[in-house]
Amino acid sequence: MAFQHDTGLSRRGLIGTGAAIGATALAAPAVRAQPAPIKVGVVAVLTGPQAALGSQLRDGWLLGVRHLNGQLGGRPVETLVIDDELRPDVAVTKVRAAIERDGVDLVVGVVFSNILAAVMRPVTESGAFLISTNAGPSTFAGRGCNPFFFATSYNNDQVHAVMGQAAQDLGHRRVFLMTPNYQAGRDAMAGFKSRFRGEVVDEVYVPLTQLDFSAELARIASMRPDAIFTFMPGGLGVNLVRQYRQAGLANIPFLSTFTVDEATLPAQGEAAEGFYSGATWAPNMDNDQSRRFVAGMVEQFNYVPATYAAHAYDTAMLLDSAVRRVNGDLSDKNALRAAIAAADFPSVRGSFRFGANQFPVQDFWLCQVRRRTDGRFQTETVRRVLEADVDPWAAQCRMPARI
Amino acid sequence: MWTPGRRSAACPRASDAPIVARRDAARDRPGFSVNTTLLLVQVLNGLQLGVLLFLIAAGLTLVFGVMDFINLAHGVQYMLGAYLGAALAAATGSFWLALLLALPAALAFGLLLEFLVFRHLYERDHLSQVLATFGVILFLNEGVKVVFGTAPMQMPLPAGLTGGVPIMEGLLYPTYRIAILAAGLGTAGLLWFLVERTRAGMLVRAGAANAPMLDALGVNVRGLFLLVFGFGAMLAGFAGVMAAPILSVEPGMGDNLLILAFVVIVIGGIGSVRGAFIAALLVGLVETVGRGLLPDVLRLFLDASSARQAGAALASMLVYIVMAAILAFRPAGLFPVRR
Numbered sequence: 001m002a003f004q005h006d007t008g009l010s011r012r013g014l015i016g017t018g019a020a021i022g023a024t025a026l027a028a029p030a031v032r033a034q035p036a037p038i039k040v041g042v043v044a045v046l047t048g049p050q051a052a053l054g055s056q057l058r059d060g061w062l063l064g065v066r067h068l069n070g071q072l073g074g075r076p077v078e079t080l081v082i083d084d085e086l087r088p089d090v091a092v093t094k095v096r097a098a099i100e101r102d103g104v105d106l107v108v109g110v111v112f113s114n115i116l117a118a119v120m121r122p123v124t125e126s127g128a129f130l131i132s133t134n135a136g137p138s139t140f141a142g143r144g145c146n147p148f149f150f151a152t153s154y155n156n157d158q159v160h161a162v163m164g165q166a167a168q169d170l171g172h173r174r175v176f177l178m179t180p181n182y183q184a185g186r187d188a189m190a191g192f193k194s195r196f197r198g199e200v201v202d203e204v205y206v207p208l209t210q211l212d213f214s215a216e217l218a219r220i221a222s223m224r225p226d227a228i229f230t231f232m233p234g235g236l237g238v239n240l241v242r243q244y245r246q247a248g249l250a251n252i253p254f255l256s257t258f259t260v261d262e263a264t265l266p267a268q269g270e271a272a273e274g275f276y277s278g279a280t281w282a283p284n285m286d287n288d289q290s291r292r293f294v295a296g297m298v299e300q301f302n303y304v305p306a307t308y309a310a311h312a313y314d315t316a317m318l319l320d321s322a323v324r325r326v327n328g329d330l331s332d333k334n335a336l337r338a339a340i341a342a343a344d345f346p347s348v349r350g351s352f353r354f355g356a357n358q359f360p361v362q363d364f365w366l367c368q369v370r371r372r373t374d375g376r377f378q379t380e381t382v383r384r385v386l387e388a389d390v391d392p393w394a395a396q397c398r399m400p401a402r403i
Numbered sequence: 404m405w406t407p408g409r410r411s412a413a414c415p416r417a418s419d420a421p422i423v424a425r426r427d428a429a430r431d432r433p434g435f436s437v438n439t440t441l442l443l444v445q446v447l448n449g450l451q452l453g454v455l456l457f458l459i460a461a462g463l464t465l466v467f468g469v470m471d472f473i474n475l476a477h478g479v480q481y482m483l484g485a486y487l488g489a490a491l492a493a494a495t496g497s498f499w500l501a502l503l504l505a506l507p508a509a510l511a512f513g514l515l516l517e518f519l520v521f522r523h524l525y526e527r528d529h530l531s532q533v534l535a536t537f538g539v540i541l542f543l544n545e546g547v548k549v550v551f552g553t554a555p556m557q558m559p560l561p562a563g564l565t566g567g568v569p570i571m572e573g574l575l576y577p578t579y580r581i582a583i584l585a586a587g588l589g590t591a592g593l594l595w596f597l598v599e600r601t602r603a604g605m606l607v608r609a610g611a612a613n614a615p616m617l618d619a620l621g622v623n624v625r626g627l628f629l630l631v632f633g634f635g636a637m638l639a640g641f642a643g644v645m646a647a648p649i650l651s652v653e654p655g656m657g658d659n660l661l662i663l664a665f666v667v668i669v670i671g672g673i674g675s676v677r678g679a680f681i682a683a684l685l686v687g688l689v690e691t692v693g694r695g696l697l698p699d700v701l702r703l704f705l706d707a708s709s710a711r712q713a714g715a716a717l718a719s720m721l722v723y724i725v726m727a728a729i730l731a732f733r734p735a736g737l738f739p740v741r742r
Contacts, residue, residue: 047545047548048655049553049653049654049655051548051553052552052553052554052555055553181712181715181716181719203708203711204698204711204715205711205712205715206694206715207715207718207719209659209719211650211659211660212448212452212649212650212691214444214445214448214451214452214580214691215445215448215691215692215694215695216694216695217574218441218444218445218448218571218574218695219441219695221571221572221573221574222438222440222441222571222573222574224572224573234555234653235555235651235653235656236651238555238557238651238653239649239650239651242648242649242651243649246560246567246575246577246579246580246649247567247574247575247576247577248567248569248573248574248575249573249574251573252573263554264554264555266554266555266556266557267554267555267556267557267651267652267653268557269557269559
């Protein structure tokens with residue numbers, strides 16, 4: 001029953017994108033016979049409260065493919081969109097079906113680390129490459145690194161550590177920390193403290209279902225810290241940011257990760273203006289690739305993209321360069337792996353290369369929310385906090401030289 | 404990326420010990436007077452959450468009490484109110500106009516749901532009601548996603564209520580929250596008048612006590628229930644519109660509040676508006692003040708870092724512990740409806 005339901009969904013995804021690609025192929029002047037298409041499974045959460053993030057990821061990939069005229073390295077590409085529903089069991093079933101039944105060559109995407117952990121073995125053991133465009137858990141950066149796995153995003157800890165370093169650089173001596181009471185929240189605090197040397201005046205854990213932050217805001221006001229650091233994904237962040245502004249606390253600098261980004265800014269609006277976040281990329285990045293990407297997203301999907309979309313767009317460009325390098329021949333896994341690892345593509349982030357654990361070695365930025373000329377809000381880079389940063393787990397990775 | 408399933412990070416970092424020591428020294432700095440103000444602020448916050456809960460719980464307790472009907476979809480009506488408010492505010496550019504239009508829209512939608520779904524469930528057992536109304540939750544949560552998109556929506560504060568009152572140094576108490584408190588208390592007063600002092604209210608109370616007898620006396624219980632149901636839906640919608648400027652308007656936003664609303668009506672005594680009012684304020688206070696104070700109280704017995712974690716965990720359970728304690732002594736709630 002569940003399996004049939006699943007089949008229907010996947011087929012529809014395949015046909016939908018197939019039709020879109022057919023249309024692009026018709027529009028293109030080339031009429032000669034095309035080689036067999038490359039099939040790519042894009043795994044993203046498209047239902048439930050976090051669907052906004054998955055939609056960004058999917059749209060970023062689709063725009064990348066469109067800018068490449070529906071081709072990866074000269075071979076047409078067929079995108080199979082897979083909704084993981086933020087449920088590991090569902091993700092595994094659908095990804096298995098995509099690999100075994102639909103013959104997917106590559107799997108990209110995944111917003112959440114627990115979903116990535118679930119699909120890791122099914123994909124890599126089948127001999128397909130898995131490229132994470134967002135989730136970057138420490139396990140797979142360190143001891144659990146895998147020759148079939150690449151991340152084009154970051155290691156989760158890095159982003160929080162960036163804010164720790166930024167707080168340090170900005171000269172904040174007393175910082176108040178607040179995160180949800182679950183593993184990722186505790187990791188965020190640990191990541192922040194790994195680089196912050198000042199005084200942590202208080203650490204507050206709130207339930208994941210928290211709606212009203214007034215108790216915590218009163219506490220912050222009574223402590224009068226130099227700054228606060230928080231990690232409040234999705235709706236939690238929308239509530240916190242607006243209530244923080246309404247409580248008149250905005251004169252205390254607001255440092256955050258995954259709390260103010262383009263996925264939540266439409267709901268936070270001017271309440272978030274001037275608030276800080278840490279990121280690998282921001283829509284104001286000054287390079288041609290980034291400008292083309294942002295303009296394309298606004299035109300095509302009518303929203304300002306966040307890093308979820310940017311990393312997915314980069315991944316399309318990365319795979320294009322890799323397939324071109326191996327002349328469209330995906331059968332030699334070692335050659336394909338070397339071609340991906342070469343990362344010979346124009347990134348929206350400017351500089352981009354892979355480290356030994358196949359995670360990026362890249363710059364991290366302190367970003368601030370500002371108003372665009374069209375009245376919408378976006379994060380903008382303030383300054384580079386970490387340059388060519390290698391994640392703290394890379395040293396633990398024993399990456400095999402050949403597959 | 405964040406995820407519930409992530410492994411613990413033993414990431415190379417500075418030792419915790421000096422940080423903890425320094426922060427404990429800092430904690431002694433604020434004197435007793437500051438803590439009293441903080442407590443007062445927390446009490447105010449608790450009351451404000453309480454009246455919001457009351458607006459939702461009032462409709463729920465009447466529907467449950469009068470018709471013995473479990474409506475899990477009540478939280479979705481709160482969500483719909485918030486979405487209607489946000490969409491209408493965006494369209495008209497005025498909070499007040501949006502509020503004015505959202506109320507009849509929420510009422511109409513509640514009556515539509517009653518006509519399409521709930522009407523067919525009154526004679527069924529509780530399990531069927533729970534299943535069907537849970538289905539309505541799923542349907543409408545996905546429905547708003549289709550209509551309004553997955554990203555959270557924004558509703559601006561009403562003009563004239565954007566400021567705040569300085570309540571302690573460095574903290575403004577938003578005027579809008581005071582308005583919520585006032586609106587909630589006003590609604591409670593109005594409800595008390597309607598239920599205790601009008602003929603319709605008398606029938607509602609009679610229905611809660613013994614509906615079959617009321618029916619036998621020739622009162623149109625179905626019509627009465629439709630009235631109660633529509634009014635309850637409108638109250639939930641009102642709560643949604645009022646909450647929209649401070650809370651994120653997103654699919655599923657009513658689900659967490661629904662659980663608290665059920666706690667409220669169980670503590671208050673099912674069918675009792677007065678009970679719901681007292682219980683809503685109690686739950687709001689326990690939830691807010693408990694969250695603020697528990698970590699500090701636990702610090703008397705535990706070291707700082709375990710007090711923080713245990714305090715946070717215990718604070719989220721506190722409401723349910725209070726509910727269990729009250730039900731142990733008063734199994735029918737604080738103000739049971741006499742049968």
